[in-house]
Amino acid sequence: MTKLIIILLSAVFINNYVLSRFLGICPFLGVSKKLDSATGMSLAVIFVMLLSTAVTWPIQYYLLNPNNLGYLQTIVFILVIAALVQLVEIVLKRYIPSLHQSLGVYLPLITTNCAVLGVTILNIDENYTFIEAMVNSLGSGLGFFLAMVMFSGVRSKIEGADVPESFKGLPVTLVAASITSLSFLGFGGVIENMFA
Amino acid sequence: MNKLQNFSKGLIKENPVLVLVLGTCPTLATSTSVLNALGMGAAATIVLICSNIVISALRKVIPDKVRIPCYIVLIAGFVTMVQMLVKAFAPALDESLGIYLPLIVVNCIILGRAEMFANKNTVVDSAIDAVGMGAGFTLALVMMATIREVFGNGTFLGFEIPVLIDNKISILTMAPGGFFVFGLLIALVNKFGKHKPKKKEFGCAGCPQAAACGRADCGGCAGQAEAEVSAQ
Numbered sequence: 429m430t431k432l433i434i435i436l437l438s439a440v441f442i443n444n445y446v447l448s449r450f451l452g453i454c455p456f457l458g459v460s461k462k463l464d465s466a467t468g469m470s471l472a473v474i475f476v477m478l479l480s481t482a483v484t485w486p487i488q489y490y491l492l493n494p495n496n497l498g499y500l501q502t503i504v505f506i507l508v509i510a511a512l513v514q515l516v517e518i519v520l521k522r523y524i525p526s527l528h529q530s531l532g533v534y535l536p537l538i539t540t541n542c543a544v545l546g547v548t549i550l551n552i553d554e555n556y557t558f559i560e561a562m563v564n565s566l567g568s569g570l571g572f573f574l575a576m577v578m579f580s581g582v583r584s585k586i587e588g589a590d591v592p593e594s595f596k597g598l599p600v601t602l603v604a605a606s607i608t609s610l611s612f613l614g615f616g617g618v619i620e621n622m623f624a
Numbered sequence: 625m626n627k628l629q630n631f632s633k634g635l636i637k638e639n640p641v642l643v644l645v646l647g648t649c650p651t652l653a654t655s656t657s658v659l660n661a662l663g664m665g666a667a668a669t670i671v672l673i674c675s676n677i678v679i680s681a682l683r684k685v686i687p688d689k690v691r692i693p694c695y696i697v698l699i700a701g702f703v704t705m706v707q708m709l710v711k712a713f714a715p716a717l718d719e720s721l722g723i724y725l726p727l728i729v730v731n732c733i734i735l736g737r738a739e740m741f742a743n744k745n746t747v748v749d750s751a752i753d754a755v756g757m758g759a760g761f762t763l764a765l766v767m768m769a770t771i772r773e774v775f776g777n778g779t780f781l782g783f784e785i786p787v788l789i790d791n792k793i794s795i796l797t798m799a800p801g802g803f804f805v806f807g808l809l810i811a812l813v814n815k816f817g818k819h820k821p822k823k824k825e826f827g828c829a830g831c832p833q834a835a836a837c838g839r840a841d842c843g844g845c846a847g848q849a850e851a852e853v854s855a856q
Contacts (some may be wrong), residue, residue, distance in 0.1 A: 450799070500703060502703055503700040506696055507693070510696065541730070542731075545729065547724055549723055549724055561723070593814075597810070603807040606801070606803035606804040609800040
């Protein structure tokens, strides 16, 4: 149980996907302008991360490994994720239109998001059990959510700030991301020692 | 456009990282040391050249409707090959690039060039374009890595630099330093580049979903998402 909590908390705070592993930077910079689109995007990411881990973990351990096909990991995972996301979108559109309205817009955008492929591959690399892998995916998704929501707040402040001409747009956003990421460095070492 | 222009546009005018802002994830993550940057640049360039050549050669064979999945399978195949080669011949590099090596599959630059260039041009032109873009990606990576390694770690390619080794700014090699140096470099490009900073912040053309989204002209994916949210 303690291990699961450590995995969850370190995925959210220490190894934050966006701010310390640099995965999923594109949506982080692109969709974080408004709070509601940032929330929608991150909920969709959490959903897809959990779903694709639930599918790719069994594929790796029950299909690829017994047949010595481990080297096909990259191809199989990206295809499974892409197909899965399309399928989920179709199903949502048909049967749960209200959920599709809030998440559906973002689903096609994250098919080839590197955070999603990243979390599925890391789960295998770290030799997590199925439960640990699911907890890690949940933590990673929550970490993405936290970073997105925090950063959309930071960005709304930048909008009104007087920025030098050449820093306008992306550069000042990146500098702000750097300071946000600095605040996450403070969590290093805290969580391992919490249960020591 | 002649062959030389075709090559050189990738280096400066349409530099994939600094001007088109594609492939930000590997740029930030692997630019902690010059050696990593060179390794990442080389790996991505090889995949880019192979995929551009094959996609361009098959551009009349691949049906238009399923071209994105086809490209992804081809690219993933080449990435797997490069991954196995690196594991076999440069295990140290494999260790330090880690997860970012398989993640070349989702590097926007590669799918972007396939979609934007290789499926419309001849094999030779596509190969030249790939070499130029790959060189531009590597150049930007090495520039960032040089700043981060020299000032953050006091070394260059592992060699110690006399004064800087005692005055390290370690933060530059950590995550915040990556964002910061990248921001500074883009600001420099905006300041001294001949082109005015583009209105569109993120290159939608490189987005794998650009074809499906069909709203590339309204500010890219983010613009589309926001437009659809506000429409509801």
